[in-house]
Amino acid sequence: MPNTILDPTGTVTTAAARPAAPRAPRPATLRGARVGLLINTKQNARPFLEEAGRLLADRYGVTLTARTKLNFAMPEPEEVIKELVATSDVVITGVGDCGSCSAAAAADGVVLEAAGLPVAAIVTDSFRATADAMAELRGAPGYTYATTAHPIAVLTEDQVKERAARVLDDLVALLTEPDA
């Protein structure tokens, strides 16, 4: 009887790999919603999210609460998730424009959805593969998020605003279910 060739991958045992709860239910409209901006501190993430928030305030009268991620590379800890759930109806997070922060944006999205908050995560288009892989790892294969063209760190203030305006309809579509 020959020996078996051993598998070096081990087993997946920690909490992060447990299947996520289903996607959060969406409101029919953002009218009057409390929008949480979870800014990941990458270059131009703040003006990008703030401009998107400003446009949503103009269009739907939303109120905004902005906070920065504790560490752009890592999913947010439970206390931050709880705080976002307590203070927001929906969350916009990003901009994932690197290996660890794009994955973290997807992970935050999946975790917040499981806690009942609709999320629009924004990732640059270079990092779709890693955002998809992280979502799948977190039990949410096919998780949907918004993309914007890479790079954004080198854009001017006006260019960032233009990008935010261009992605706005995608954010609204991700956060609402008009026919619900």
Add this chain to the structure above:
Amino acid sequence: MTARRMTARRMTAGRMTAGPAETAPDPDEAQRAIEYCYEQGWSDGLPLVPASTPLVDRFLATTDKDPGEIIGSLEQVGRDCTVYTAAVNAAMAGCEPEYFPVVLAAFEALMRERAARGGGFQSTSGPAPLIVVNGKIRTELGFNSAGGAFGPGFRPNMTIPRAIGLIVRNAFGIHPHVLEQATQGVPGRWSLCLAENEEESPWEPLAANGGVPGGASAVSATLTRTMEFVDNRHTPHAEQVLWDLADTISRIGSLIFKETAVAVVLCPEHAQMFANAGMSKADVQRWLIEHSGRTGRDLRLAGKNGLHGIGRFGSDDTSGDAEFNRIIPGPRGIPVVVAGAKNAAISMVVRIFGEWSGTSVPVGEIK
């Protein structure tokens, strides 16, 4: 059995040829096993040693640790590495069983790095662990600490960092183009393992700086982004060599934050020159901290003069042009190691990704 005795036995065995009494291994079967490992997606691109239970048991027998003990976790991907999984990967990397305590110490040292736990393996930087081995384990296991210290040619130096790379790939599930997003990566990633040339170093070993004194066998590790040589073999003046090192340390391209960190791997000739000039290792560090940096103008021309928080960004503001900006925050930002042959005055500046934990891990007793 001690490692020394096992090494002696191996060397004897190595001189034997496969005579009629010995059955030569079946190459076709070996090739099928290697291809099987490729097909499973376990390989870093090079052939793996197919691991079997008898082989992995020999690895596990070198440590007191329980095979099920978790020795590292990547929280963000929900993956753990156990002693057993580490042993399978070390076997596949081509390690000998008695290297396993060094693999465990290297992995622990690496996982003490904030950057390694916090997304470094996923980073666009594609950082490479640099592993530094100190103490008698170097000679017991046959590490190279002399000529060609950065390899290749020596089994422990090559296979131990490879084992770490396979752990990251297989146990943590960080695969290129998926959760690993290196833009270009680092040449020699998963192959950087130095043994310090303690015999020709005038100073205390790195492990002593990392809190493991007394010449004990210990491993230090950090993540790095690349390395650059400093060839300065024609001056008798220590300070000129220090200026040369400071120039390479101060390269703007590597500066993305207010502060940076480098490991300086001195060849014995440079290290002895500094010692003969009356300098301790701490003196060399102090000198380099003091003199490494750039003027505001240099930084501005390269678009890295402005600071938002800790990050460097371009700004048109010329008011800081004349100011000299130091970049190394303190001794922990510039660990000094001595390695290589005493045959030319060539040293290496290794760029650290994030910062070194400043701690070394003792190698467990090999049973």
